[in-house]
Amino acid sequence: MFYKVNQKIKTIGFFLIILTFTIASCENLTTDSNNKDVVNKNLKYPNSLRDSSYRDDFFGKTIYDPYQYLESSSSKITKDWVAAQNNLTYSYLDKIPFRGKIIDRLEKLWNYEKFSSPKKVMNKYYYFKNNGLQNQNVLYVEETLGETPKVVLDPNLFSKDGTRSVAIHSFSNDGKYLAYGVANGGSDWRSIYIQNLETNQKTNDAVKWVKFSNIAWYKNGFFYSRYPATKDEEKLSKKNEFHQIFYHEVGTEQDEDELVFADRRHPKRNFNTKTTSDERFLILSGMESTSGNALYFKDLSKGELDFTPIVNTFEHDYSVVDNLEDNLVVLTNHKAPNNRLILINTSKPQPDFWQEIIPESEHVLKEVKIIGNKIIASYINNASSQIKIFSTKGEYESDIKLPSIGTVSDITGEKDASEMFFSFTSFTRPTTIYRYDVASRSTQIYKKPNLDFEPEDYETKQIVYKSYDGTKIPMFITYKKGTKLTGDNPTLLYGYGGFNISILPSFKVDKTILLESGGIYAVANIRGGGEFGKRWHKSGTLDKKQNVFNDFQSAAEYLIEKKYTSSEKLAIEGRSNGGLLVGACLTQRPDLYKVALPAVGVLDMLRYHKFTIGWAWASDYGTSEEPEQFDYLYAYSPLHNVVPKTSYPATLITTADHDDRVVPAHSYKFAAELQHKNIGDNPTLIRIDTSAGHGAGKPTVKRIEEAADILSFMLYNMGEEYSAK
Secondary structure (H helix, E strand, C coil), X not given: CCCCXXXXXXXXXXXXXXXXXXXXXXXXXXXXXXXXXXXXXXXXXXXXXXXXXXXXXXXXXXXXXXXXXXXXXXXXXXXXXXXXXXXXXXXXXXXXXXXXHHHXXXXXXXXXXXXXXXXXXXXXXXXXXXXXXXXXXXXXXXXXXXXXXXXXXXXXXXXXXXXXXXXXXXXXXXXXXXXXXXXECCCCCEEEEXXXXXXXXXXXXXXXXECCCCCEEECCEEEEEECCCCCHXXXXXXXXXXXXXXXXXXXXXXXXXXXXXXXXXXXXXEEEEEECCCCCEEEEEEECCCCCCEEEEEEHHHCCCCCEEEECCCCCCEEEEEEECCEEEEEECCCCCCXXXXXXXXXXXXXXXXXXXXXXXXXXXXXXXXXXCEEEEXXXXXXXXXXXXXXXXXXXXXXXXXXXXXXXXXXXXXXXXCEEEEEEECCCCCCEXXXXXXCCCEEEEEECCCCCCCHHHEEEEEEEEECCCCCEEEEEEEEECCCCCCCCCCEEEECCCCCCCCCCCCCCHHHHHHHHCCCEEEEECCCCCCCCCHHHHHCCCHHHCHHHHHHHXXXXXXXXXXXXXXXXXXXXXXXXHHHHHXXXXXXXXXXXXXXXXXXXXXXXXXXXXXXXXHHHHHHHHCCCCCHHHHHHHHHHCHHHHCCCCEECCEEEEEEECCCCCCXXXXXXXXXXXXXXXXXXXXXXXXXXXXXXXXXXXXXXXXXXXXXXXXXXXXXXXXXXXXXXX
């Protein structure tokens, strides 16, 4: 079905492209950096080679892919292209008069203590803390809350530039060991190491080639997931296949690890494990995509060799919370699009014997924990958090009162504990840690941040607008109190719309720059997300994906109609699947926005499934290997819908060289295509971060630099000025 022609780049083309890269790298942009129009008109792009020998055939239709050579991230031609593009982008950004002021203000805003919720392990409290501008959060321990903390693990010592981070971690139940997975440069690959918490010394253990894995402790070791080793030059782009489960015992070499589970017949299935809190049951989840999973278990107390199946299909989602003696407590959307909590007896695990603990309600049951012998249920109520307490039999007892509309996360506590901790945040409230006493049902602030920002000066309101098909969509709008709706306010509209992921209120340090400047920040809870359950998600997938783009464009039109802003003052932003959202919207409605900010986006919808874990996204997107799916993918794929001689919004594409989730080739090819076909004076630039990945684990210094560049580009191209507070 697929036919690739001539992978070679002609020698003359190679030398021509290197020559044009060199010329572009030396180009002096402009003489008047204060005049945005002059800067943009004098912008000279690197002349990216268009190689017509690259093409794919889809069901009799030939699709040319002239920048396909940029998929080879390790090739000299790609590296030279990246260098030339970065040189142009940073030359442009350097000429924005107020960029330095934004960096200074961001550093001041960012410089406050940040905490995670404490986790109690064998009567000790562990938590992560960042003093303010540390590149990575540091793990501390306290014997008693409030005493002087001791450093357990400082990831800032892993590398000089802060690009190595702790991506996953897990404590052994006896409190003796900490296993932690280190990510290098933001990649999804992890290497697991072990810290002896009694001696505070690192052991000699090293478990490599780990990806998309938990760390599930059992006795003197843990279960983990890994792929076969691959060549270094292929590990950031090669398709991930043959996920396997191993058991590693502390103090042994990795090649001695026991293979626990492998599925040789289905290379495109991922598997993950967890152990219940008493280490009795080993839970195995199998996934073919990001939606739906099979579920199996093994009773480790009986020495069982084989897994017992509970569900063999992938139609619904099942997440084991913990066990109550012989029963597994499971959160599922089986027969419940908004989720429900069920009890599965391990002696009779078939669906006919399942018992319902908490039935489905009108609100989405997002997360469940068993703490203090109570069920702590976190709901999404109209795109905001709500916490309810139930007995283990499912009897409702009370709500936990929250400060305002916002989001609860990082819930910690033991099954038989008397206390739990959780974090709370909103668009104007930085993350605050709360302690909840289970017996007295009382809540108090445990850690409150102190930063140079006044939440009371701002307000958030939630409105509802109609999409093109009449569907009602909620949207949060945040701005400084007293802001006048003149239609001239710089506004940033953010969205995601995919993979059942809910975009809930949260505090973003970088967005305070916009708010302080009299700007507006809007977040649309569009279809494809999980804010209103599985039906909401499904209505923005596969052949209904256009609903997502329509919802977002309707949000933009609402903001303009209601005089929050205008097309000349409106920017759109999204990351990953949200990058696809922005890419599709800017190509479908280039007239609607002044600035577009697609970050680490999925932008080539015909080839996305050929790289790393891309094949797992087919449940949301479909693939070009199916005729009907090819038709609708081709109809909205951002890369394939850039129209010649069209004036597109000012666009700053952001990606990173170590992104092995959404490989940077998506952004490379889209940038080259936009630069080739765009007319008018709005710039198309690409910012390619080095030693960084999809976003997780990015050091603070890089986060501040990226945020400053995005905000500067946005305000500059709107004709706005920035004056530091």
